[in-house]
Amino acid sequence: MTFADLDVVSLSRLQFGLTAMYHFLFVPLTLGLAVLLAIMETVYVMTGREIWRRMVKFWGALFGINFAMGVATGVTMEFQFGTNWAYYSHYVGDVFGAPLAIEGLMAFFLEATFIGLFFFGWERLSKVGHLAVTWLLALATNLSALWILIANGWMQNPVGATFNPDTMRMEVSDFSALIFNPVAQAKFVHTVSAGYVTGAVFVLAVSAFYMLRLRHMELAKRSATVAASFGLAAALSVVVLGDESGYTTGENQRMKLAAIEAMWKTEPAPASFTLFGIPDAEARETRYEVRIPWMLGLIATRSISKEVAGIEDLVKDVELRIRFGLMAYEALEKIKADRTDAMARAKLEATSAELGYALLLKKIRPDVLNATDAEITRAAWSTVPPISPLFWSFRIMVGLGVFFIALFATAFVLASRGRIDASRTFLWVALLALPTPWVAAELGWIVAEVGRQPWVIEGVMPTFLAVSSVSAGNVWATLIGFVAFYSALAVVDLVLMVKTIRMGPDRLLGPARPESGHGRPLSASPIAAE
Amino acid sequence: MPFDYELLRLIWWALLGALLIGFAVMDGFDLGVATLLPFVARSDGERRIVINTVGPVWEGNQVWLVLGAGAIFAAWPALYAAAFSGFYLAMFVVLCALILRPVGFKFRSKIHDKRWRSFWDWALFAGGFVPALIFGVAVGNALQGAPFRFDDELRMTYEGSFLGLLNPFALFCGFVSVIMLIMHGGCYLALKSDEPVASRAAFAARQAAFILIVAMIVGGVCMELGVNTYRIVGAIDTSGPSNPLLKAVEVRLGGVSANYARHLWMLAAPAAALAGAAIAGTLTIYRRDGAAFVASAISVAGVVATAGVSLFPFLLPSSLAPDQSLTVWDASSSELTLGIMLVAVVIFLPIIVAYTAWAYRVLRGRVTLAAIRSDTSSY
Known part of the structure; x- marks a missing residue:
């Protein structure tokens, strides 16, 4: 297959995947830096020392550039459900739309309003008032992630919804099941921890860059110390809570787990x-x-007695589900012909949980009710996601998780002895580690989303049915447009980030105000000294 | 559930209007400010004043759009699917323009280079003008009906083209939208910026307000005489399942006034649009900037509401298969989802309004060049 043969489904997936991965370059740093800023500002308010205020302002400037890109590229994600995945929007909007809208109401509004006050409120708010703004900003970014992951968690584990034949779509039946979806909870803690790691690695790496050049030592050492402790806690949590998502995956998405493990037989x-x-x-x-x-x-x-199913057995299980799904599909056809057919309605109600499995056959033949046994087997095998990308992405991600623990544990030990700037080797490692949390985060999404294929909603809706009825030409146009536009923005963003970092706090914020009152020289261990 | 399905649908129709009005009033002024940027501000200092009047607030304002879209997704999923995929390329253009805004605000003043800054000034202009135009064009197309149809699994196909969206009436609606936001952005700048920008902005707002009044009247005449209107014939179950295939709709040329004759209270919408613009335009003469901005906001709300009530009970009529048009009664989410979302809105919308008002209070006062130069956070 060449690029020219790509159909609307592949193109739409490519576009969504690329724009989502691009968006997620900015999200984890926003999550992590927001909390780090709040921590630094808390120290400032508690100690009253000017250096901590400068740290908040300096890292805040980098946060602001990153945040603007996150906001800009986030709108694309929301709109794309409507533009490229219109049948998805119709089919599950009743369920999936709610957490997205609540995210806007509860989190994004707060975040976007308070970011303005964070930057422009320094002279207009009291110290404590500004600190409250920063904490609310950090809280809002986390709440935002919570609701987005509730929406995403539902795609992985669609609880609390049933199919309604009168409206031809999924509708909410139990909203609290949707919110307290165990997959969503596990994903939330894992994802925000990954964001904290990203923020901590970023602060540590940039601080290492300064320390290697012996510049801005006061700011760099303090920042690295904060990043070390915060990062260690986050890295431990991302691995432990990643294990929790492994557990929930084992419960809910057995095929994904088997594919990650390339485990063919039980x-x-x-x-x-x-x-x-x-x-x-x-x-x-x-x-x-x-x-x-x-x-x-x-x-x-979480036991030594329960089996983990292999791919071949899971496929057999899917075959059975397809046959149940066909019963549901047949009943639905009868209802469409005669809306008052009570028997068909009863039959659909009993089997509708498996309706999605019958839809898998639509890729093979439109008249799914006439599918042969061979075609059913083929459809069942189509539920195996691509093994190698999952297998490798997962292992590299886990390897990086272990590396983060080692990195921050070292940083923490050095910092607590007041020797964070002592080892040039460590500073180089810290600097070179800069891209790694992004690699881990993107690979994590590949595991989560490629592992869900061929479903857009696990067991409910195959991805190929979810697209809009738009022409391949149109999707080509927007795909090329996004790639060109986003690439240009990436260059501009990187240039500005690097420029801001090179300028450093002194040229960015002007010379430091003399410390009033209890100013004293920087001791070897900044935290311990205060 | 204390509300029945029919009432919930009506409430959500009103809420959809309220959120879109929120977007037009709040984000509208910064789209208008961006559109005015190259014209009311000439030197770099003047342009920084203009940009910094919206610098601290545009992010919050843009959430009205995000929330509006999210609410359509959650409460009117069929409308979300039909409108966004139908207006596919137009949506892409809007997205690109909107992305230019945050980036432009943030990046423009970071580099001291004349060409760099001039480039971003025009990018910001495009980021204001293009969405203002296209949202107007989209409303123009919604008023005329869009060429879509459903199959029996409610999969929508759209049979129009990008150029088809750019028909004369739709372009006229785009013009109305741009003029309206120039008025609104001009009023905001008159209130928030420093001289001489403020006087120029007040002048632009005044011109725009009077053009808007004429344009609204012309638009009304077009709707009455030359644009198709839709009407449900026979019975429709207003509490029935959300399935747009179960009704009959008749189409006729012109006659939008019939809808207002059926529901006289709806005349309040165009009345607010016209009166608000007239008052705003007049107040700019006397430089009562605060009051002029409020009047302008009322006018903007009136214009958006006029589009909504002119269509009622339709949300998006289908010109291709009128019987399959999307209406308030057959394009909503389930009763449970509408109920849950209503609770969420009732809790959070007042909180949002409260902290937004607080933020504007904290940021009150005119933006001056001296203040910009002394604050390293300025754009």
Whole structure:
């Protein structure tokens, strides 16, 4: 297949994937820096020392550039559901739209209003008033992530909704199930922790850059110390809570878990974890495996007695679900012909949970009720997501998670001895670590979203049915437009970020005001000294 | 549930209007300010004054758009699907223009280079003018009906083209939208900026206000004589399932006044649009800037409401298959979702209004060049 043959589905997925990954370059830094700013400003208000105010203003300037890009690219994400995924919008808008709208009401409004006050309120608000603004800003960014992940969690684990044949769509039946969806909760804590790690690595790396050049030492050492402690807590939490999402994945998306593990056959409990291997999707096996006994069973089932299902068994399970789904589909066809057919309605109600599985056949033939056994088997195998990208993305992500713990543990030890600037080797490692949290975050999304394929909503709606009825030419036009436009913006954004960092706090904020009252020289351990 | 389905749908129709009015009034003034930027401000200092009048507030204002779209998604999913995918390329152009805004505000004054700044000034102009125009064009198309139809699984196909959106009446509505926001942005600048920008902005607002009055009357005559109007014939179950395939609709040329004759109270919308503009225009002569801005906001609300009530009970008529038009009665979310979302709005909207008002109070006063130069956060 060449690029010219791409259909609307592939193009729309490519566009959504690219714009989402681009948007998520800015989100984690916003999440992490917002909390770090609030922490730094708290220290400022508690100690009254000017240096902490300058830290908030300096990191705030970088936060502002990043935030503007996040806001700008976020609107694209919301609009795309309507422009490119119109049937999705119709089919699940009743459920999926609510958390998005509540995100706007509860979080985004607060965030976007208070960011203005954060920058322009320094001279107009009291110290405590401005601190409250900063904390509310940090709270709002986190609440924003919560509601977006409730929406996304529902795509992974569609609880609390049922199909309504009169409106031909999914409708909310239990809103609290939607909110307290365990997948959404696990994703939320994992994602915000990843954002905190990103913020901490960013502050640590830029501070390391200054310390290597012996510039802005006062600001850099304090910032690195804050980043070290905050980052260590965040890195521990991202791994532990990542394990929690492993557990919920095991419960709800068994196929995703099996694909991540490239586990073709069900293993006797407790399953082993494949540390390394070369998955071969053609032969349905994984070569050169290096395994850790028991580990997967423990992560996925929290027991040593429960099985973790392999791909081949899961596919058989899907075949059965497709057959149930066909019953639902047949009943739905009858209802469409005669809206008063009570028997068909009863039958649909009993089987509608599997309706989505029948829709998988639509890719193979439009008249799904005539599907042959071979076609049903083919449709069942289509529920296996691409193995290799998942297998590798997951392992690199986990590896980076371990690296973050090591990085911040080292930083923390150095900082608590007041020697954060002592080792040039460490400072170089910290500087070079700058891109790694973004790599981990993007790979995490690949695991989550590629792992959900071929579903756009797990078990309910296949991705290929979700698109708008727009022409491939139109999607090509917007895809090329986004790539060109976003690339130009990325260049501008990077130039400004680098320029701001190079300027440093002194040229950006002007010379420091003399400390009033209890000013004293910087001691070896800034935190301990205060 | 204390409200029945029919009432919930009506409430959500009104709320949709309220959110779109919120967008037009709040984000509208900074779109208008951006449109006026190259014309009312000549030197770099003047332009920085203009930009910094909206600098601290545009992000909050833009959330009205995000929230408006989110509310359509949650409460009127069929409308969301039909309008956004139908106006596909237009939406893309709006998005690009809107993305230019945040980036322009943030990046423009970061580099001391004349060409860099001039480039971003024009980018900001486009970021204000283009969305103002296209949102107006979109409303113009909604008023005439859009060429879409559904199949029996409610999958929508749209049979129009991008150029088809740019028909004369729609372009005229785009013009009305731009003029309206120039009036509104001009009133805001008159209130918030320093001389000589403020006087120039007041002058522009006054011109725009009087053009808007004429344009609204011309638009009304067009609607009465030359634009298709839609009417549900026979019975429709106002509490029935949200399925747009279960009714019959008749189309006739012109006759929008029939809708106002049926619901006389709806005349309040165009009346507010005209009276607000007349008062705003007059007050700018006497430089009663605060009062002029309020009158202008009332006018903007009236214009948006006029479009909404002229269509009622339709949200988006289909010119291709009129029977499948989207109406208040058959394009909403389920009763449960509308109820939950209503609770969310009742709790959070007053909070939003309260802290927004507080933020504007904190930021009160005119923006001066001296203040900009002394604050390193300025744009």
